Amino acid sequence: MSTPLPVVADFQSALLRKARWRPLEFVVWAAAFALPLVMPSHSLLVNEIAIVALFAMSLDLILGYTGIVSLGHAAFFGFGAYAAALFAKLVMPDPTVGLLFATVLAALLGMVASVTILRGSDLTRLMVTLGTALLLLELANKLDWLTGGADGLQGVVMGSVLGMFEFDLYGRTAAWYSLAVMLVLFLLMRRLVHSPFGATLKAIRDNRLRAMAIGIPVVSRLVVIYTVAAGIAGAAGALLAQTTGFASLDVLAFDRSADVLLMLVIGGVGWLYGGVAGAIVFKLLQTWLSAVTPQYWMFWIGLILVLLVLVGRDRLLKPWTWIGAGGKKGGAA
Secondary structure, X not given: OOOOHHHHHHHHHHHHHHHOOOHHHHHHHHHHHHHHHHOHHHHHHHHHHHHHHHHHHHHHHHHOOOOOOOOOOHHHHHHHHHHHHHHHHHOOOOHHHHHHHHXXXXXXXXXXXXXXXXXXXXXXXXXXXXXXXXXXXXXXHHOHHHHOHHHOEOOOOOOOEOOOEOOOXXXXXXXXXXXXXXXXXXXXXXHHHOOHHHHHHHHHHHOHHHHHHOOOOHHHHHHHHHHHHHHHHHHHHHHHHHHHOOEOHHHHOHHHHHHHHHHHHHHOOOOHHHHHHHHHHHHHHHHHHHHHOOOOHHHHHHHHHXXXXXXXXXXXXXXXXOOOOOOOOOOOO
């Protein structure tokens, strides 16, 4: 039974409307690129936020848009970090070539690892994805002659970006470099999720059996989106290694995967700006709380997350609405 042409046209026009840029978005991105110039002392923080926001968006591709829960997304982040650092140290220091190299390698790893998420329940996928990250962590620890082991990979010297912009001590070049890469990959992800391909991902997320029944090639879609998400996570890891000149076991640790999940809980899943918002809030809270209470900052972040789940995202900043809600839910957490 064929689909009527007017229905197809309406569906395509709806996707185009969702993909259309709003004026506020231009303002937000312009402000982001202006921050290293306006507040040069905070350029390193801007750089870090851009990197973790890109990492969070890559996880949202498989979690928010496809419904695949993962506790091992740090595997691709760390793999990209080590690939970029080793490429700069052993082959050539060009950051753009190294970034492309790390992204491709991480995507290939994601394509191979995608077989682990094709079968089983959500709990099974959680354990298998976590196992993948732990395997890479132990491998990086054992290959100390290559990765530096527990001491980390040191002596990574990066060349200038595009042969013109050298990395400075204040981190302004690093911030603009990470923001530029983040914007390019954001445009790619935005185009992807607002395309017919992205619509099939949402169908798989909502009901995999029904998606298979209407003819959506579920397996190939899962492999493709997992590969893309892994490549983007690898790019985020490569940016971290390139802008800090260092890669250690920390990039593969469980904390990385847990933190990026917390960012999506804060910002919301199923929309790309949720990863950006979650990364901004999480990193600012982490920076501020660790300065105020160095020993207990994780307690306060945990408390905020509990409140977020209990009262909802929309009402968290409105304490007067917490009492007498009558069981009403706020924004989806």
